[in-house]
Amino acid sequence: MxxxxxxxxxxxxxxxxxxxxxxxxxxxxxxxxxxxxxxxxxxxxxxxxxxxxxxxxxxxxxxxxxxxxxxxxxxxxxxxxxxxxxxxxxxxxxxxxxxxxxxxxxxxxxxxxxxxxTMLAGEYDARDALVNIRSGAGGVDAADWAQMLMRMYIRWAEKHDYGVEVYDTSYAEEAGLKSATFAVKAPYMYGTLSVEMGTHRLVRISPFDNQGRRQTSFAEVEVLPVVETTDHIDVDENDVRVDVYRSSGPGGQSVNTTDSAVRLTHVPTGIVVTCQNEKSQLQNKAAAMRVLQAKLLERKRQEERAELDALKGDGGSSWGNQMRSYVLHPYQMVKDLRTEFESNNPTAVLDGEIDGFIESGIRWRMNEEGGVD
Structure with missing residues (x-):
């Protein structure tokens, strides 16, 4: 040999x-x-x-x-x-x-x-992940981009036989999504997908521009750990305003004829959560409450982290923000701006081939944080 x-x-x-x-x-x-x-x-x-x-x-x-x-x-x-x-x-x-x-x-x-x-050893890493995608700057292209990202993550989960539960999809008027919330259910999903959090940028020839101009669009990806009973995230019913409305699908068409969709507003923090993908108002309210608890847990974690960062005097963690660029024109390239990991096959990436990006992201985070969560 x-x-x-x-x-x-x-x-x-x-x-x-x-x-x-x-x-x-x-x-x-x-x-x-x-x-x-x-x-x-x-x-x-x-x-x-x-x-x-x-x-x-x-x-x-x-x-x-x-x-x-x-x-x-x-x-x-x-x-x-x-x-x-x-x-x-x-x-x-x-x-x-x-x-x-x-x-x-x-x-x-x-x-x-x-x-x-084996690098996923953070406090919440072993949990299911709650993914929230919001369209950013870029109008109809950004809404379309948010839908493309949702498909990318769901295709990735399907390739690995991970369960996906969609809680809410808020459709934009012309095309795509204003926002979407879904859970990826398998052990260590939060630790795995949390490196995807931040702003994702798409550059392409807009399919919605009759002059065929190049368009840059942005979408935000937020990843939260699913709340468990041990977290002690108690939500006072008096702090939550509940609104019900009729679910709607793409183009405003009615999905069902009852007011089953639920919007929860947490008055003290201003956090708003919607859920319309379950069949009954009760199911939607329960799912929305799970999402609200996850957001409150993340808020608590960020406050604790800010206190620690203030004690350390390091000004806080800056990873997040614009973290990946997907260029379809004038050349083909997906590049992670933190890890430098890249692929010249955006079609495969957008079809869920993102393991390389996730693995390099986990290694990068490990180095950034000195091996601790």
């Missing part, structure tokens, strides 16, 4: 061993046994919320163990690939070595992707 290949495999061995230690595979197997025992209890589904949490955590833990064991097996198979390739002659040897090199590159990518997951 070539010395460079041997050195690379040694490096991968070191990285994977570190990942296995952080994951604590023995503890993971013990937790899987415990969750399987809970999942087999015939009374589990008497409490649906708890049952869903148990089955979701079990599925995630089993998936993590499978991935770790698969990576270990692939790494152990690599020297055999090279030995078999080098035993061949001529063109067959060349092809077999190229195949082994391709598998080694793929293995490195997969090990590094799993390594990134």
């Amino acid at each position: 070539h010395p460079d290949v041997s050195a690379d495999l040694t490096d991968l061995e070191t990285t994977l061993t570190t990942v296995e230690k952080v994951l604590d595979l023995d503890e993971l197997r013990r937790r899987i046994d415990e969750l399987e025992h809970q999942a087999s209890d015939p009374d589990l589904w008497n409490d649906q919320a708890n049952a869903q949490q148990v089955t979701s955590e079990l599925s995630h833990a089993q998936g993590e163990l499978r991935r770790a064991e698969s990576l270990r097996q692939r790494l152990e198979d690599m020297p055999v690939h090279y030995e078999l390739a080098e035993a061949e002659d001529g063109e067959t040897r060349t092809t077999a070595l190229a195949d082994a090199d391709t598998e080694r590159v793929s293995l490195r990518h997969d090990i590094e992707a799993m390594e990134v997951k």
Whole structure:
């Protein structure tokens, strides 16, 4: 085996061993046994919320163990690939070595992707994510851009088999969305998607401009951790104004004929939350209350962070704001302005191929924050 290949495999061995230690595979197997025992209890589904949490955590833990064991097996198979390739002659040897090199590159990518997951150790990182997208400057193009971003995140979630629950979609008059709120439901979604928070900028030839001029549009992405009972975010009913109205879809057409959509206004803070995607007013109010609690939790966290930053005298965290640029004209490029990670295939990115951006974002945040949340 070539010395460079041997050195690379040694490096991968070191990285994977570190990942296995952080994951604590023995503890993971013990937790899987415990969750399987809970999942087999015939009374589990008497409490649906708890049952869903148990089955979701079990599925995630089993998936993590499978991935770790698969990576270990692939790494152990690599020297055999090279030995078999080098035993061949001529063109067959060349092809077999190229195949082994391709598998080694793929293995490195997969090990590094799993390594990134072990960096999610923040207080709320293990939770589901609540994503809020708002169109910014750019008129109808910005509303269209907000809808494109929502599709990008939902396609990304679908590719990974993560659950998505849409709480609210507020359609713009001509096209696209004024705003949308949805949850991505899988362990560690908040830690994963929180690096997507900030302003996303699109440059393209506007499909809404009959003179075919170039247009720059902006959309804001906000990512919040879903609130759990341990957070003690109590909302006084007297502080909340509840308005009900009729749900509407694109172009103003009626989705249903009852006043089932709900708008909650938290009077002390001025936070407004709407939900219209559930079938009943009661369901919409419950979903809107979950979103309001998440926003209040984030507000509390920001206040605590501001106090800490004031004590540290560092002026606060500046990551966020304009963080990624998507250029479709005059050239094709998506570039993260914080990490310098880029792709020259915007079509794939907008179809949900954003893992590279997310992984580099997590590594960047880890370096920025000195390895702590």
